[in-house]
Amino acid sequence: MTNEASSTVVTEVACPFCGLACDDLSVDTAGEALAVVGGGCAKAQAGFARLGVSHDGASARVGGQPASLEAACAEVARRVKASAQPVFAGMALDVGGMREVMELADAAGGVVDHLYSEIGWRSTRVVQDVGYVTTTLAEVKNRADLIVLVGTDVVSKASRFFERYVWNDEAMFEPAPAARRIVYLGGGLNTAAGQSPDGRAADVFDFDRARMPEALSTLNALLAKQPVSEAAPLGIELARWQALVEALRAAKYSVLVWMAGDFEPAQVDLNINAIMSAVRALNVTTRSNGLGLGGADGELNASMVHAWQTGYPMRTSFASGIPLYDPVHNGTARLVEQGETDTVVWISALNDKTPPPPEAKVVIAPPTLKLEHEPEVFIPVSTPGVHHVGHFFRGDKGAALPLRALRATRLPSAAKVAAAITAQLKEVSA
């Protein structure tokens, strides 16, 4: 599969360090750490450099003391078995890791919660309430004529969005990419990437992003040809809003982009609902689509696997022997706060930056993760796409990318650790 440019550089590598999962990276494997030498971005370079080492000397710990992997897994199994309500949190995993954690969580009668679920469940509520009309990145690359970024600049989280999908050299259909029109809704965004290659600045609707529901209501009112009483909603002349509505109506394939994590948490479903309302109104006469981007830290790996195996999205409890979905009740923070869980197991193979909550008694993560407290059990694991092969869902749901093994390590994968704990758990139970 690999096209080796030289004996140590691997090309067409897919990157697991943000939701775009760019697959055009060249990674040099010669040094002690992996080096991105083509494609990629700062986040990719840092991720491959930091995690792309062999982690020699890392060892599992129980009670702060070195322990064998087997002993550490047995200790986790014992704790999970004794727990009244275990919670498996973090979940920055590839598909294979998530598959094994699901089996563990079911056997343990636990709850599975990704680090972005507090936003994610609100996004999911939109498909449960009204549904959506959306598109994927390859369609944007070839068809989009008007791109509206709703409360996000995308690039702060997924830096190569414009490079890879907007300002391309060519597109299959009209218009030429350089002629695309970019609009930002909301102030305080990094709009530089929205400037066209020939120097055309993006159209920025500068307002307080916490007032996004008002902005989207204004657009929806104008789309529905309803009167808007204010002369300048959110301090922007009505004529500009009206011009945007006319541009959306005239566009052949407009795309309204959001990142749920960039909305105020309490407004996530409200805003996406409003975007969908606009998109549906536009589709009566032309084509328009939403594009929700996310997927960093394996968010979609976790949500996809959870949904296909159990039927339900995350924040489902397996405590009673059948899955019970309650995303408000089953959030890690709430369960911890209310004293409804006695065991938080933090599992994260892709993210070594986000600290686990102090209540996490078990931490299964790369050895580079800095811990504020020594957990009762720590098991170091390897990283998918760095040390072992795997799969990663891109943030638009358009593709699952294959991940490569680029660096040897003696550390086990999160999948292997989860499977070992499940096996121990079943032995304890038997």
Next chain:
Amino acid sequence: MSVIKLTGGRVIDPANGINDQVRDIYVKDGRIVAALADGDKVSAEYNVSGRVVMSGAIDMHTHIGGGKVNIAREMLPEDHRGDPVARTEVTRSSCGYCAPGTLAAGYRYAEMGYTSCFEPAIIPMNARQAHMEMGDTPIVDTGGYAMLGSDDFLLRMLVANEDQKSINDYVAWILHSTQTLGIKVVNPGGISAFKFNQRKLDLDEQNAYYGVTPRRIIQTLTRAVHELGVPHPLHVHASNLGVAGNVDTTLATMEAAEGRPIHLTHIQFHSYGTEGDRKFSSGAARIAEAINRHKNVSADVGQVLFGQTVTASGDNMSQYRNAAFASPKKSAVMDIEMEAGCGVVPFKYKDQNFVNALQWAIGLEIFLMVEDPWRIFLTTDHPNGAPFTTYPHLIKLLTDRSFRNAMLDTINPDAKAMSNLAALEREYSLYEIAIMTRAAPARILGLTDRGHLAPGAAADIVVYTENADRERMFEKPDLVFKDGELVVRDGKVVKVVRGNTHVVKPEFDRGIEKKIEPYFRRFHSVRMNNFKISDDELCECGGGSKLIPHACGKRS
């Protein structure tokens, strides 16, 4: 070594012409053998005398995996609450009625005696996800058909008038790259047309951008599949799904195959006339007559059964239109990766609704008027017409005329008056049920070692206690063996095994990649090499599934 003997069963094995003969069946290491060799010791004997023995059933068209199915799951927690699957010593927990989790789907299929299921709408770019979901569908064998016909690469080839050989190479490349068993076309060219804001596309209507017609796509792809020697004919979801008057489109689609093999899927949804006060009528008689006459044509029915379900289709043009009828009122429509699209619309079929009741009758009319059970397949297009768990009920409707007529008396009276169902006397025999659920799907998919019980076949075997109430009989087999392992006893899973993945690997000229690779770099979102699924990767996606390639006899 494991040796199993099933003693004294009434064997129904249409692929080998065996109709209700008492025979012993021997299984050695997962395969059926004619007799035991010297020194073979029977490790388990099952006395099945008086009971009906068939091979494992095969669902050749069921939406069990891939993006759109997962959207349906996420969309419908209200569907799942009433249908949990509890964790047991051997099974994991899961749930869902019309959009079940993969675990629930695998267990329930096995518990009904199904041992192979095929996902009919795999968007090439989404093939990994489909294989992952099928890999997490326990017990049953799986496989799928890759969707072409609205992909920009093929449409550009047609515009450029590339020769048939190049198109065949591309089609074969797609089969290899996606690890699939056949090619499906959904609303030929229509999904692409929808992206250009066309809202309908008749068989001879041009795509606004490419100028290509659905007829040309069908001609080209039926020929490609045939010439590559892929056993399964082009699997066609025809134009104008659900539209009154689409029977004419469907008949013309059969003709468009120009005598080459063609499979028309969920044909019930494509068999509507425009007669009567409500301009909606049954086209079943014309469809059945055409299938009876055209030996190159096969079809699965996509029977509608009453109740709540969800429709999930690659046909986003139709699903966008149908979103107005969603119940509950929500829908998801997607354009996907320059290849295809999808649409998910929950729907409740009501027996007192004229259209729904007539759809129910039309499906049954087609079943009963198509003469050859080898060319008509038992499906509900799960979950589009009804969930697959309704199959035993559907079998009862086909095998029991008095039951059928009693049901007919309860539906919308205007629909009843528009249907000739009451006059249809046919009752399917067990032998014919075994053809349409076992022997025929295996034959039309090229699965030489499934769907029958001759020596050499995989030991996918089901044992039923005969019951005059065929619904009771088929919903709960006594024993189900998968590759020789006892997986179900008295309708409950007793052991979980991992099924195999069925694929075809037709010969082709790899030089086609010289055209495909730059296309990916210029226009796609991934590199060609990251699009292709290797054998090793497939097995990883499938969680360790064994890959079974089936032979293709090249015809050009």
